[in-house]
Amino acid sequence: MPLTFDMPREKLATYTGTNPRPADFDEYWDAALAELDSLDPKVELEPADFQTPFAECFHLWFQGTGGARVHAKLLRPRNASGQHPGVVHFHGYSGRSADWSELLGHVALGFTVAALDCRGQGGLSEDVGGVTGWTLRGHIVRGLDDGLAQAPEKLYYRHVYLDTALLARIVMGMDEVDENRVGATGGSQGGGLTLACAALEPRIKLAAPTFPFLTDYRRVWDLDLAKNAYAELQEWFRRFDPLHEREDEVFTTLGYIDVQHLAPRIRAEILMGVGLGDQVCPPSTQFAAYNKITSEKSLRMYPDYGHEGLPGNGDAIYTFLSQL
Numbered sequence: 549m550p551l552t553f554d555m556p557r558e559k560l561a562t563y564t565g566t567n568p569r570p571a572d573f574d575e576y577w578d579a580a581l582a583e584l585d586s587l588d589p590k591v592e593l594e595p596a597d598f599q600t601p602f603a604e605c606f607h608l609w610f611q612g613t614g615g616a617r618v619h620a621k622l623l624r625p626r627n628a629s630g631q632h633p634g635v636v637h638f639h640g641y642s643g644r645s646a647d648w649s650e651l652l653g654h655v656a657l658g659f660t661v662a663a664l665d666c667r668g669q670g671g672l673s674e675d676v677g678g679v680t681g682w683t684l685r686g687h688i689v690r691g692l693d694d695g696l697a698q699a700p701e702k703l704y705y706r707h708v709y710l711d712t713a714l715l716a717r718i719v720m721g722m723d724e725v726d727e728n729r730v731g732a733t734g735g736s737q738g739g740g741l742t743l744a745c746a747a748l749e750p751r752i753k754l755a756a757p758t759f760p761f762l763t764d765y766r767r768v769w770d771l772d773l774a775k776n777a778y779a780e781l782q783e784w785f786r787r788f789d790p791l792h793e794r795e796d797e798v799f800t801t802l803g804y805i806d807v808q809h810l811a812p813r814i815r816a817e818i819l820m821g822v823g824l825g826d827q828v829c830p831p832s833t834q835f836a837a838y839n840k841i842t843s844e845k846s847l848r849m850y851p852d853y854g855h856e857g858l859p860g861n862g863d864a865i866y867t868f869l870s871q872l
Contacts, residue, residue, distance in 0.1 A: 563836060565837075603626065608622040632725065632729075682787065695804070709810075752814075826853075
């Protein structure tokens with residue numbers, strides 16, 4: 549199928565992104581990980597009302613960067629003997645962790661499963677805020693004003709990316725979990741967070757993102773697709789830089805939270821699902837990240853699908869992660 553709004557497939561296969569990479573990108577994330585190392589996450593487990601005969605379910609609370617109280621659902625097999633694998637799940641933009649019943653598949657195989665609630669979105673996690681400027685809507689641009697003032701550590705997604713790594717560390721640190729057999733998965737925002745998690749916690753063994761969000765912001769802009777999930781980019785320019793006098797600076801600052809620039813850190817094996825008709829997270833933005841991954845990787849491409857359910861992809865992810 550010819551792509552009428554993006555690139556032909558042969559160009560997608562070699563495209564490596566448009567959004568600028570800040571000169572101190574590695575130092576920025578090395579400092580962020582050093583901050584994570586210094587945290588006491590103060591993990592608490594609270595039994596959930598939902599329980600099953602084969603899975604015990606908990607509300608898992610931990611303290612992330614900035615002192616935020618972060619929530620995840622934790623499910624683990626009852627009466628497990630010895631160490632077993634784990635999987636961390638990440639949800640789509642503005643949503644929340646999946647229902648307990650949707651997370652049972654790998655628990656039935658004897659895995660521990662954890663599903664994060666992103667700060668300030670549809671779940672129970674706390675967004676402590678503390679940024680200058682616009683907080684009406686839009687997590688991509690949350691903290692951008694501080695970032696433009698040389699304080700990019702206040703970008704919202706810096707904290708969420710670190711939450712993904714910290715949740716993975718917490719799961720890996722559980723006595724019953726084999727730290728070398730942990731995977732990650734999610735779609736859209738959850739796909740971007742899956743890649744971020746695998747980049748920031750290199751012990752992640754398998755990662756299965758589907759049409760990842762949060763990558764190659766400048767390319768989204770160039771395609772005139774700063775709508776839907778990316779609409780806040782256009783809204784920010786309309787309100788705060790209508791002449792686009794700071795456009796280069798804005799996209800460079802957003803480069804700190806551009807998943808494509810984290811992708812070279814990934815050591816996990818990757819299985820990624822892409823709809824070539826995706827006008828929410830355009831294929832080229834997804835390939836910008838995928839093409840920078842140097843570990844073992846494979847693609848499931850759906851020529852006639854966009855940002856929607858991809859037939860068979862959920863089963864493929866389940867089978868892939870079951871190898872843990």
